Amino acid sequence: MRAKDVLGRRGEELAADFLQAHGMRIVERNWRCPEGEIDIVALDGDALVIAEVKTRKSLAYGHPFEAVGADKLARLHRLAAAWCHAQGLRMPLCRVDVIAVVDDGIGEPALEHLKGVG
Amino acid sequence: MALGRTYSVALVGLNGYIVEVEADIGQTLPAFVILGLPDASLNEAKERIRSAAQNSGIPLSRRKITANLIPASLPKRGSGFDLAIAMAVLLAANDVRPTGRKVFIAELGLDGRLRPVRGILPAVMAAVRAGYSEVVVARANVAEAELVPGAQVRGYATLARLAFDCGADPQDLALDFEPETEDSDHPESVTGPALAPDMCDVSGQAAARRALEVAAAGAHHLLLTGPPGAGKTMLAERLPGLLPDLGDTEAMEVTAIHSLCSLPSGSVQLLRRPPYENPHHTATAVAIIGGGSGLPRPGAASRAHRGVLFLDEAPEYDRGVLDALRQPLESGELVIHRSAGSAAYPARFQLVLAANPCPCGNATGKGVDCICTPTMRRRYQARMSGPLLDRVDIQLEVERVSLAGFGQPAAEEGTASIAERVRAARTRQLDRLLPFGLETNAQVPGRLLRGALRLDAPTTRILDYALERGVLTARGYDRVLRLAWTLADLSRHDVPDADDVGQALGLRQAAAVSP
Numbered sequence: 001m002r003a004k005d006v007l008g009r010r011g012e013e014l015a016a017d018f019l020q021a022h023g024m025r026i027v028e029r030n031w032r033c034p035e036g037e038i039d040i041v042a043l044d045g046d047a048l049v050i051a052e053v054k055t056r057k058s059l060a061y062g063h064p065f066e067a068v069g070a071d072k073l074a075r076l077h078r079l080a081a082a083w084c085h086a087q088g089l090r091m092p093l094c095r096v097d098v099i100a101v102v103d104d105g106i107g108e109p110a111l112e113h114l115k116g117v118g
Numbered sequence: 119m120a121l122g123r124t125y126s127v128a129l130v131g132l133n134g135y136i137v138e139v140e141a142d143i144g145q146t147l148p149a150f151v152i153l154g155l156p157d158a159s160l161n162e163a164k165e166r167i168r169s170a171a172q173n174s175g176i177p178l179s180r181r182k183i184t185a186n187l188i189p190a191s192l193p194k195r196g197s198g199f200d201l202a203i204a205m206a207v208l209l210a211a212n213d214v215r216p217t218g219r220k221v222f223i224a225e226l227g228l229d230g231r232l233r234p235v236r237g238i239l240p241a242v243m244a245a246v247r248a249g250y251s252e253v254v255v256a257r258a259n260v261a262e263a264e265l266v267p268g269a270q271v272r273g274y275a276t277l278a279r280l281a282f283d284c285g286a287d288p289q290d291l292a293l294d295f296e297p298e299t300e301d302s303d304h305p306e307s308v309t310g311p312a313l314a315p316d317m318c319d320v321s322g323q324a325a326a327r328r329a330l331e332v333a334a335a336g337a338h339h340l341l342l343t344g345p346p347g348a349g350k351t352m353l354a355e356r357l358p359g360l361l362p363d364l365g366d367t368e369a370m371e372v373t374a375i376h377s378l379c380s381l382p383s384g385s386v387q388l389l390r391r392p393p394y395e396n397p398h399h400t401a402t403a404v405a406i407i408g409g410g411s412g413l414p415r416p417g418a419a420s421r422a423h424r425g426v427l428f429l430d431e432a433p434e435y436d437r438g439v440l441d442a443l444r445q446p447l448e449s450g451e452l453v454i455h456r457s458a459g460s461a462a463y464p465a466r467f468q469l470v471l472a473a474n475p476c477p478c479g480n481a482t483g484k485g486v487d488c489i490c491t492p493t494m495r496r497r498y499q500a501r502m503s504g505p506l507l508d509r510v511d512i513q514l515e516v517e518r519v520s521l522a523g524f525g526q527p528a529a530e531e532g533t534a535s536i537a538e539r540v541r542a543a544r545t546r547q548l549d550r551l552l553p554f555g556l557e558t559n560a561q562v563p564g565r566l567l568r569g570a571l572r573l574d575a576p577t578t579r580i581l582d583y584a585l586e587r588g589v590l591t592a593r594g595y596d597r598v599l600r601l602a603w604t605l606a607d608l609s610r611h612d613v614p615d616a617d618d619v620g621q622a623l624g625l626r627q628a629a630a631v632s633p
Contacts, residue, residue, distance in 0.1 A: 063180040065148050073147070098147065117147050 011055025011101035011109075012039055018099065018111050024049060031083060038079050047093035050080040055101040064100035065114065073118040120144075122209025125221045125250060126202035127241040128187075128194045130413060131454075131461025132374055134244020136221070137187050137194065141206035144182040152203070154187030157195035157412065166197070166226045167204045174230035174278040175290040179211045193458045195413060197225035198235040201254065204277060208286070215285035221245045224256040230277045231297040232256035239377040242266045243370070254280065262377060265370070265388050314359050318532040319352070322519040326353050329514045329625055331536050334360035335543035336559035336604030339447070339469040339509060341432075341502075344516030345482040350472040353516070354428045357470060358394040359533040361425070362541045368424045371464055375420055393425035395467075399434040403442045407452055414454035414461045419446050422467035432471040433501040440506050443469065447509045468560075471510065473502065482517065511560060511597045512625050543607035559604045564596040573599070577616050580623060590623075598622045 028041040040051040054064035095116040103109035120143040127134045150164040202222040225233040260273035274280040278291045333340040342350040397418045408417035450466035476495040480487040584590040601622035606614035
């Protein structure tokens with residue numbers, strides 16, 4: 001595994017713990033389809049949450065949130081629909097969340113959570 | 119509540135309006151949106167502000183920033199809103215304390231320095247008039263902003279310094295960044311008397327010198343007709359030097375216009391001397407009157423406000439351009455309408471026209487060298503329309519200088535002593551005309567000339583005779599009377615005598631092309 005993948009993996013772990021700590025139930029991790037990958041699928045009460053996790057070691061190359069552009073956001077919404085279709089589910093409440101993890105490997109990693117973007 | 123509020127000024131022509139800048143930080147992905155009809159350069163403010171804040175040590179929030187410029191319906195343009203938006207965003211993020219009714223007008227550099235913008239003078243005037251007397255500008259704009267009475271001006275070199283004064287945490291601020299002063303990079307403005315040409319350079323031309331003096335004394339418009347090389351341009355260039363200094367209000371008006379037109383070098387000083395504009399004859403109506411895309415900008419006529427607009431080779435101008443000047447000659451103001459709005463600029467200038475007598479330029483005196491046909495000559499003169507020439511009080515033919523006049527060593531009277539006489543004449547006019555709300559003889563309407571300022575019959579006998587014979591039109595009659603008053607003012611007569619009226623008639627009729 002390359003260093004960046006290790007970092008991303010660790011960020012996703014942190015994010016999953018974070019969501020669970022905030023009362024969400026993790027349904028699936030790293031779900032893949034031809035369209036792409038969903039980092040975390042979770043349930044927040046009745047709502048289906050498609051969570052994208054972005055991890056950075058520092059802010060030197062911009063904030064993790066800045067890496068989520070309009071294209072990425074549109075793909076996440078398409079992936080949400082694809083996941084529901086694959087499971088044969090109809091979810092009336094569905095949203096896309098973004099979680100930013102900044103982890104310099106020394107101090108406590110910083111997590112920020114944006115709900116219902118796009 | 120993540121909302122910040124600051125103030126700035128939007129200029130529409132010379133009129134400024136207070137603009138309220140609101141900034142909101144929303145809990146969603148990073149973005150920066152500016153609302154309120156921004157133009158392209160204002161929309162680029164986003165990138166400038168982000169970099170400037172970052173490099174000043176107070177990075178903007180990594181969330182969605184929405185800046186709203188109120189009133190939303192007023193079109194806003196230019197980079198002068200940068201600072202107000204940046205401060206509103208910092209306020210919304212609680213990085214600085216509320217700034218109250220301070221007005222911010224400056225552009226931001228990427229390194230966080232404050233850059234000067236144009237139009238500071240009219241903007242600050244508008245702010246003070248609207249009751250917002252505390253103004254924050256770039257350091258290079260301080261001198262110009264301080265021209266406005268009642269303005270409390272604060273100049274800053276960098277955003278970091280300003281943020282520090284507004285209570286930002288000094289730990290992160292880039293306070294030791296001190297941009298080198300820009301003032302030395304720009305050449306000094308050429309408003310000084312360094313280049314002013316002097317009347318003593320004009321040899322001979324006694325009649326033209328006299329006409330120029332009269333034009334200056336009474337603010338009369340002037341037409342000089344004559345062959346190439348007679349010195350028409352030379353004479354016209356020396357007219358501004360004869361005019362008296364501008365008063366306080368006039369100087370502010372003139373400086374405000376030039377502040378809008380000049381590059382934002384930040385070296386605008388109060389212009390005390392009447393401006394001189396000398397556009398080329400290929401100029402378009404927009405170049406002379408003002409206009410352009412979006413909000414109209416002032417043209418040469420407005421830049422010549424309270425000064426001299428010299429149109430050399432007047433018949434070579436497009437007829438439409440010349441006729442477009444008729445309205446400002448009457449009203450002293452230009453109102454220009456464009457898609458983005460209308461703007462009013464003052465344009466009370468003294469018009470000086472110079473023309474050759476014919477296309478080849480030699481139809482002077484006996485005109486033996488002239489190769490033009492009479493039709494060509496008539497057509498050439500007709501390019502300056504009657505209604506325009508109607509407004510030109512002095513129409514003078516300038517002859518080529520003879521050897522006798524040219525050979526004289528420089529014994530001609532200089533600008534200084536003529537200007538002294540002009541100033542005295544202006545004072546006499548003002549004393550007489552102020553009760554009527556007028557300032558110069560050129561503005562006196564015919565109603566007044568034939569009413570309260572009526573001359574007695576023996577004085578005007580020569581005029582009445584000319585009118586009776588049909589040599590002079592009724593409008594021409596009034597113009598001769600106006601000139602007569604100026605001549606009386608110059609020779610310190612309380613009322614024009616028959617001699618003044620006779621001389622005035624001479625100045626009117628000297629030109630061969632008088633309508």
